[in-house]
Amino acid sequence: MTTPGAPSATTPAMTPAMTAAPTAPLSAGTTPSTGRLQARFAALRAAGRAGLVTYLMAGDPDRETGQAVLDGLPAAGADIIELGMPFSDPMADGPTIQAAGQRALKAGQTLKDTLAMLARFRETDTETPVVLMGYYNPIYSYGADRFAADAAAAGADGCIIVDLPPEEAPELTGPLAEHGLHLIMLTAPTTDEARLPAVLAHAGGFLYYASITGITGTRAADEAQVAAAVTRLRAHTSLPIAVGFGIRTPAQAAAIARNADAAVVGSALVDRIATGDDPLGFVAALAEGVRGARL
Amino acid sequence: MTSALNTYRAGADERGHFGLFGGRYVAETLMPLILEVEQAYRAARADPAFQAELDGYLTHYVGRPSPLYHARRLTEHLGGAKIYFKREDLNHTGAHKVNSCMGQILLAQRMGKRRIIAETGAGQHGVATATVCALFGLQCVIYMGQTDIERQAPNVFRMKLLGAEVKPVTSGSATLKDAMNDALRDWVTNVEDTYYLIGTVAGPHPFPTMVRDFQSVIGEETRTQCLAQEGRLPDSIVACIGGGSNAMGIFHPFLDEPGVRLIGTEAAGDGVDTDRHAASMTGGRPGVLHGNRTYLLQTEDGQITEAHSISAGLDYPGVGPEHAWLKDSGRVQYVPVTDRAALDAFQMTTRLEGIIPALESAHAVAHAMELAPTLPADHLMVINMSGRGDKDVNTVAEALGADMGETLV
Numbered sequence: 001m002t003t004p005g006a007p008s009a010t011t012p013a014m015t016p017a018m019t020a021a022p023t024a025p026l027s028a029g030t031t032p033s034t035g036r037l038q039a040r041f042a043a044l045r046a047a048g049r050a051g052l053v054t055y056l057m058a059g060d061p062d063r064e065t066g067q068a069v070l071d072g073l074p075a076a077g078a079d080i081i082e083l084g085m086p087f088s089d090p091m092a093d094g095p096t097i098q099a100a101g102q103r104a105l106k107a108g109q110t111l112k113d114t115l116a117m118l119a120r121f122r123e124t125d126t127e128t129p130v131v132l133m134g135y136y137n138p139i140y141s142y143g144a145d146r147f148a149a150d151a152a153a154a155g156a157d158g159c160i161i162v163d164l165p166p167e168e169a170p171e172l173t174g175p176l177a178e179h180g181l182h183l184i185m186l187t188a189p190t191t192d193e194a195r196l197p198a199v200l201a202h203a204g205g206f207l208y209y210a211s212i213t214g215i216t217g218t219r220a221a222d223e224a225q226v227a228a229a230v231t232r233l234r235a236h237t238s239l240p241i242a243v244g245f246g247i248r249t250p251a252q253a254a255a256i257a258r259n260a261d262a263a264v265v266g267s268a269l270v271d272r273i274a275t276g277d278d279p280l281g282f283v284a285a286l287a288e289g290v291r292g293a294r295l
Numbered sequence: 296m297t298s299a300l301n302t303y304r305a306g307a308d309e310r311g312h313f314g315l316f317g318g319r320y321v322a323e324t325l326m327p328l329i330l331e332v333e334q335a336y337r338a339a340r341a342d343p344a345f346q347a348e349l350d351g352y353l354t355h356y357v358g359r360p361s362p363l364y365h366a367r368r369l370t371e372h373l374g375g376a377k378i379y380f381k382r383e384d385l386n387h388t389g390a391h392k393v394n395s396c397m398g399q400i401l402l403a404q405r406m407g408k409r410r411i412i413a414e415t416g417a418g419q420h421g422v423a424t425a426t427v428c429a430l431f432g433l434q435c436v437i438y439m440g441q442t443d444i445e446r447q448a449p450n451v452f453r454m455k456l457l458g459a460e461v462k463p464v465t466s467g468s469a470t471l472k473d474a475m476n477d478a479l480r481d482w483v484t485n486v487e488d489t490y491y492l493i494g495t496v497a498g499p500h501p502f503p504t505m506v507r508d509f510q511s512v513i514g515e516e517t518r519t520q521c522l523a524q525e526g527r528l529p530d531s532i533v534a535c536i537g538g539g540s541n542a543m544g545i546f547h548p549f550l551d552e553p554g555v556r557l558i559g560t561e562a563a564g565d566g567v568d569t570d571r572h573a574a575s576m577t578g579g580r581p582g583v584l585h586g587n588r589t590y591l592l593q594t595e596d597g598q599i600t601e602a603h604s605i606s607a608g609l610d611y612p613g614v615g616p617e618h619a620w621l622k623d624s625g626r627v628q629y630v631p632v633t634d635r636a637a638l639d640a641f642q643m644t645t646r647l648e649g650i651i652p653a654l655e656s657a658h659a660v661a662h663a664m665e666l667a668p669t670l671p672a673d674h675l676m677v678i679n680m681s682g683r684g685d686k687d688v689n690t691v692a693e694a695l696g697a698d699m700g701e702t703l704v
Binding site for chain 2: 210
């Protein structure tokens, strides 16, 4: 924990709102670290642009295809990668990501395979942050300590666990912290000011704002709503803010990138992977949108 | 449970945990709603007007108290323990489900929610939910797996007659667990106006505790009735377990009575040594699903597997977290009962007592049939007759290979 008043290497003055947050809890998320996520967000800030976060489901539609897409993402323009860990009962996901998980499981994908996929990615890319995203049961089944150790060894930078709200997060934050992994917390439009500090108390890496109340891959919030939400969040945290849910086009990604530190695209890319419709070309178009957003 | 050294009845703790089990494993979007439900429920519990209103509906609409009936011919046939049925099958809508629906629908209205969603497996909870929504003029959406819709057609039509919209669920295995997933997806999308009326003692806190409290009327009545009819408490109580709400309801008031043996029967389908069963405590291990940690049927890799039972109401790969805790603490004994044994019990109860039990309840009778002959005549055994079996006659006919038009021999 950083103490109030202590200099923080990861809190450069990005916006006035961020420095004017005396009541913000100084959490694990503001602990100085030299991880890939911090380095990437620092580089994005230096370049004066937002990042593109792309999601794909590990093992979808099969191991080799999934690996090829993953390996090609950085060159196509993804700044950060979310690697989905398939689960049989993804209760916060829409039809696209449900189907992707089912395809991966049907092809035999296990958690071990997902970590192996990441390790193989790291053989050629040591700089692009990769965040493992999924549900808690496969991790609990694997063992939280063993998972944290193996994920770190495979080259992960953090985790997003959809069904682990701050109330239940402590059972995973310990093991993750021990192995230098961030727990990236989700906030939603329903997360009010009173509740936000509890979410931020566990948050590391960046903050993921789910811009709509709903499941993944359905509708998108409009630019003004997102701008207001990001401003509100910045008053409470110095963590970078990524915004996701319902972003399907380069134009939508650009609109998000004007306000947030990163735009997350998931279902739209998963659709392209499912149909084999040039997923990396789609990522390149999204990247172009994000990179041009603040010009 | 640290705060409950001398009682089994104090749980859950303030964070919704029963020891290792329970909790609130849901997406952040839902957390504020769940906290709102908890707060509203706490306020309602403390409000005598709420309880009075609920009691009124339970008496005059549901038909409570349900009788505690001495099953004389079954007792004689088995030649051992004296057997009573707690007649939840006589409630309006034909099962115990309505007890919790009535409580929750009053709570939803206190919270100002006008749209009610629910999941259903056999359709009993869906029918009970659609019923209370009709009673209060509320919009009702029921999620039901496509597989279950096909095998429970009469209940689907009943729900539609009651004005509910039945949404077929085709994701995953298209059964109860997938219906629950889709109900949660609906709730996360319609947070403002919607109340999720969960049918069993599962889901995120406060649902396991709240549903148990509303179902505890079964056990409280049993206590009063047994004292009045026999002058003492029962020696054993047997109830079936799917999610476990009827069992939790009849067990809870007796948890601190060491003289009362409590037995839950899990659905063993083709047998717990096969891969076609729903006995999550006998054949599963702890995991996290649908908002709580509990015993689950799952693969080595933590993927939830499909349950199987002839009884759609027990066809769920998990169990309420308080049951998981009661199992580990040893206070309640959980035993598996196969489809075959339940079918035999279904027929015997029908023939000997003129009561067609739900296939779910027949799982409790089946174990009692095994146990009662080994016990003395002064042993008082209560079986929770959680529901009526009219809904199951097609399933039973198919299982027995009988033509519904022919006479059974």
